[in-house]
Amino acid sequence: MKVTICGAGRTGHLNAVLFKQHPGIAVSVLTASAAVAEGWASGDNVWQAHTPDGNVLSARPDYVGTDPTKSLQDADMVIVTQPAQARPALLRQIASYLPQNKKVLLGAIPGFCGFDWLAAKTLSCHDNVVIWGMKDVPHTAFDLVPGRRVRMGGAKVQLFAALHQRESSADRAVLAEMLARLFDAPVAMLQNYLEITLTPGNALMHPAVLYGLIGPGAPWQDKPFDEPICWWSDCPRAGAELLEACDAENQAIRGTIEARLGIDLSTVKPLRQELIEAYGSQIGDDRTMYTLLRTNRAYAGIRAPLVPNPHGPGLLIDRESRAFHEDIAVGQALLVEMAARLNVAIPAIAKTYHWARRYHGGLGEGAPAYVPAGWPEAA
Numbered sequence: 001m002k003v004t005i006c007g008a009g010r011t012g013h014l015n016a017v018l019f020k021q022h023p024g025i026a027v028s029v030l031t032a033s034a035a036v037a038e039g040w041a042s043g044d045n046v047w048q049a050h051t052p053d054g055n056v057l058s059a060r061p062d063y064v065g066t067d068p069t070k071s072l073q074d075a076d077m078v079i080v081t082q083p084a085q086a087r088p089a090l091l092r093q094i095a096s097y098l099p100q101n102k103k104v105l106l107g108a109i110p111g112f113c114g115f116d117w118l119a120a121k122t123l124s125c126h127d128n129v130v131i132w133g134m135k136d137v138p139h140t141a142f143d144l145v146p147g148r149r150v151r152m153g154g155a156k157v158q159l160f161a162a163l164h165q166r167e168s169s170a171d172r173a174v175l176a177e178m179l180a181r182l183f184d185a186p187v188a189m190l191q192n193y194l195e196i197t198l199t200p201g202n203a204l205m206h207p208a209v210l211y212g213l214i215g216p217g218a219p220w221q222d223k224p225f226d227e228p229i230c231w232w233s234d235c236p237r238a239g240a241e242l243l244e245a246c247d248a249e250n251q252a253i254r255g256t257i258e259a260r261l262g263i264d265l266s267t268v269k270p271l272r273q274e275l276i277e278a279y280g281s282q283i284g285d286d287r288t289m290y291t292l293l294r295t296n297r298a299y300a301g302i303r304a305p306l307v308p309n310p311h312g313p314g315l316l317i318d319r320e321s322r323a324f325h326e327d328i329a330v331g332q333a334l335l336v337e338m339a340a341r342l343n344v345a346i347p348a349i350a351k352t353y354h355w356a357r358r359y360h361g362g363l364g365e366g367a368p369a370y371v372p373a374g375w376p377e378a379a
Contacts (some may be wrong), residue, residue, distance in 0.1 A: 001181065002026040004071050006090055007081035008036050008064065010141035011109060013150045015081070017049040018138075019182055020059030028063040030071035030094070036147035040064035048149040052297075064147070068097040075099060077178055078106040083322050084113035084330040088370070091122040100128060105175055107132035107161070112201060113330045116164040116193040118370040130171045135160035135196050136278070138183055142302050154282045154298020159183055160267070162190035192263055198254050200271035203331025204246045206231070206323040207352040212239020213304070214317060215355055224314025228306055232299035240290035245348035247271040253335065256342045260376055319360050328356045329363040337367030341376060 003019055005012045008031035019025050031037055039045040040061065049057045063070055072078065072094060082090055087108070098104050106123070108115040111133015119131040140153030161179060163172055172189055179187040190196065209231060214220045219236065247270055254268045269277070275296065276286050284295030293299065305321035317323075332353045339346045357363050372378060 001076050001178065002028065002074055003077045003079060003182070004028045004030060004075040005079050005081060006030045006094065008033060008146060009081060010144045010150050011137055012079075012081040013047060013144060013146070014049050014139060014141040014152055015079070015109070016061050017047050017057050017059045017150075020061065021057060022181060025182065027059075027061045028071045028075065029061050029065075030068055031064060031066060033146060034066060037065040039147040045147060047147065050143075050149060050151045052152060052154065068094050072097045072099070075104060076102075078104060080106070080108040080115070083326040084115075085325045087113075087115065087118060088122065088368075091119060095123055095126065098123075098126060098129060100126075103128050103130055103171070103174070105130045105132060105171075105178065107134065107175075109134045109138070110136050110201070111162070111193075111196045112199065112203065113326070114197055114334055114368060114371060116162075116197075117372060118368070120164055120166065121370045130167050130175065131164035132161055132167070132175055133193065133196050135162070135190070135199050136201065138185060140298055140302065151301075153300075153302065154279055154296070156185055156278045157280055158278075159185050159187045160190050160195070161187055162193045162196050164193055190267060192265065194257060194263070195265055195267045197334075198250060198257075198265065198268045200247050200250050200268075200274060201331075202323075202327045203335060204250060204271065204349070205243060206327045207332055207356055208243035208246050208348075209235050209239040209304075210317065210323060211242055211352045211355060212236040214359070215352075224309045224312070224316055225306060226314055228315065229304050230300070231302050231304045232293045232296060233301075234304075235290070235293045237290050240288070240293055242348060242352065243271070244289050246346075246352065249339070249344070249346040249349050250335065252344050253339055253342060253346070256344050257338075257376065260342065319362070324356065324360050324363060328353060328360075330368055332356075333365075333367050334371065337371060338375075 008029050016027050016029055019027050046058050046060050106129050115133045123129050139155045141150050143151040176189055254265050258265050272289050279298045282297040285291040305318040306315040307318045309316045
């Protein structure tokens, strides 16, 4: 089985190494980084993954490069790991290079931000492409040295995947079998892709913590950080409480969709429950969202995106980070649009969304262009 991974970032690098631990899996990586491609082409570049228990896994992908013809040739599965804001351009780039003589299972890890809608719109003329997504990353990953090594965080005890509603039960069975070959954790197949789109994750988590760190009345409002901080183990209480409010509003969106469309989205659980089920004994204290975030060993060491303060000493939040360009400009924007169409009040989500857009100053406005015009009526 040949798997092509689009993106050599943390998730792409880690999964390339993990997939190569399994026999019979060929792994090709399509990257935009000429340096990473040249490092692989030199012949002695082995990719590493440092595990939480101190071991090192090593592998050499079968191909790493910038050429979509070579990377996608004869691919059975294509996995997009690039951030949501980069995915429209990526899918347009690779569309004409996908194999046409067989079914190709094209998915995203993670599959959030309406990836099914994006892929269906971009690849509408490719009937042989089966669109799917995974609910979350199988492992957290951080401390990437591109093309060389990455550090693996905690693993999910179970994984979840879903297909676009257009796909068949036969496609579902094939996907389940292929994912079982790639991942050690069991993979459960969801019934509706909205179970992935509404899964509480970064689009709720990062904006709420940002607001708690640097928003109105926060400890670092208009003030640089003296030293690096971690997203979760340094999460302020106000950020965790705001996150709970945003999560409750996401549950309200879920409930309204269930009533409106007559579908079961009960797998979209409250965030604290999701995290407890995902990380189990890796969490030291799960009594509240605040204690859970600060004691989850799977999150330990994941730093907030900071850059040197150009106006003096200290560090500032990096405006180029995915927290803004993916989680807010795409993920939150999608939730705001869905809530508006459903007439669901989301004051906490709206507060973080509009504040973050003002703070950044350069984010686009409005929902992603691929949201179906007739949704939810035409769902």
